[in-house]
Amino acid sequence: MKADLGAARPGKPQLPRPRGHLSDTVISWLRIGEGPLPTREEVQREGPYGADLQLALYVLYELHYQGFDGVDDDREWAPAPLSVRRYLEEAFLRALRADVPALGAQEALAGLLIEPADDSSSVSHYVKREGRLWQLREYAALRSLYHLKEADPHAWVLPRLRGRAKAGMAAIEFDEFGAGRAEDIHAQLFADLMADLALETAYGHYVDVAPAETLAIVNLMSLLGLHRSLRGALVGHFAAVEVTSSPGSRRLAEAMRRTGAGPAAERFYDEHVEADAVHEQIVRREVIDGLLKDEPDLEPDVAFGIGATTLLEDRLATYLLAAWREERSALPAPLPHVRTRKPARSVT
Numbered sequence: 001m002k003a004d005l006g007a008a009r010p011g012k013p014q015l016p017r018p019r020g021h022l023s024d025t026v027i028s029w030l031r032i033g034e035g036p037l038p039t040r041e042e043v044q045r046e047g048p049y050g051a052d053l054q055l056a057l058y059v060l061y062e063l064h065y066q067g068f069d070g071v072d073d074d075r076e077w078a079p080a081p082l083s084v085r086r087y088l089e090e091a092f093l094r095a096l097r098a099d100v101p102a103l104g105a106q107e108a109l110a111g112l113l114i115e116p117a118d119d120s121s122s123v124s125h126y127v128k129r130e131g132r133l134w135q136l137r138e139y140a141a142l143r144s145l146y147h148l149k150e151a152d153p154h155a156w157v158l159p160r161l162r163g164r165a166k167a168g169m170a171a172i173e174f175d176e177f178g179a180g181r182a183e184d185i186h187a188q189l190f191a192d193l194m195a196d197l198a199l200e201t202a203y204g205h206y207v208d209v210a211p212a213e214t215l216a217i218v219n220l221m222s223l224l225g226l227h228r229s230l231r232g233a234l235v236g237h238f239a240a241v242e243v244t245s246s247p248g249s250r251r252l253a254e255a256m257r258r259t260g261a262g263p264a265a266e267r268f269y270d271e272h273v274e275a276d277a278v279h280e281q282i283v284r285r286e287v288i289d290g291l292l293k294d295e296p297d298l299e300p301d302v303a304f305g306i307g308a309t310t311l312l313e314d315r316l317a318t319y320l321l322a323a324w325r326e327e328r329s330a331l332p333a334p335l336p337h338v339r340t341r342k343p344a345r346s347v348t
Contacts, residue, residue: 013204020052043087048095054215061222100307108306124251147190151176153225164290196262213316232298236305
């Protein structure tokens with residue numbers, strides 16, 4: 001079953017439901033173009049990883065992507081919400097810098113290459129061994145906020161790099177965007193996966209059921225992509241994604257096969273097993289090495305990008321596994337039930 005990502009979202013996404021004072025005032029302002037907005041002091045009183053702050057930041061970042069139905073495109077650069085976005089970013093970034101260990105880039109990279117002896121906190125290990133189809137559907141619904149814009153925020157770093165780093169990054173992005181074939185764009189492959197899982201494929205559809213942990217992961221790559229000063233951290237984030245993708249995708253592909261999720265669901269992760277094994281080498285040897293030869297002072301930023309990505313992914317894994325091990329939905333309400341397919345083939 002194939003979903004045309006363009007046809008799946010003929011209009012812009014709808015503004016989400018607020019989750020507190022910050023997101024309420026931001027969404028109201030975007031809807032009418034005037035009114036009060038949060039002050040820096042109000043932002044500082046909210047938890048930096050909480051749903052209210054993360055949703056307010058997500059909504060403001062989305063103005064740089066698809067925008068929202070009923071929101072004038074010119075509001076993308078309106079000074080008032082940009083000031084609020086800065087307050088939100090300051091709070092988020094301050095928390096990340098406080099919580100991410102200070103490491104060197106090579107030490108941070110080396111940590112990604114080691115499979116932990118205890119895999120009990122890993123979503124991909126869990127779903128490979130015992131995940132159910134309803135859990136895989138929840139996982140895909142939440143990850144859609146990331147994967148339906150896969151590679152887009154990373155493209156912002158290209159004009160900020162040069163030489164080997166730029167060439168290596170462009171080569172990987174070319175693959176992510178389908179190597180010139182619209183049907184092979186990785187965001188399209190994920191939409192096809194969602195269609196196999198009987199999920200709504202519209203861009204941003206599941207934002208209202210996404211926990212703060214999911215929003216923070218999506219916001220991180222937008223934060224790093226939109227700021228030239230954070231280009232080293234964006235490269236670190238990209239490296240963390242690519243280095244860990246291949247083994248994780250192999251386990252997720254096996255889970256899709258075991259549960260009979262469907263051929264497109266399998267293909268998305270099978271594609272990442274092969275592609276990201278190659279991408280890992282390019283990002284380490286060309287992108288990171290090239291960047292640090294040109295700008296060695298960015299090494300702490302690269303390590304920070306790796307550490308921030310790991311931190312936020314671990315937070316989401318903890319949230320999901322706590323719910324699933326208690327046999328309860330990780331969403332505010334379970335997704336509609338679908339009939340389980342017979343697995344296409346056994347997994348050994």
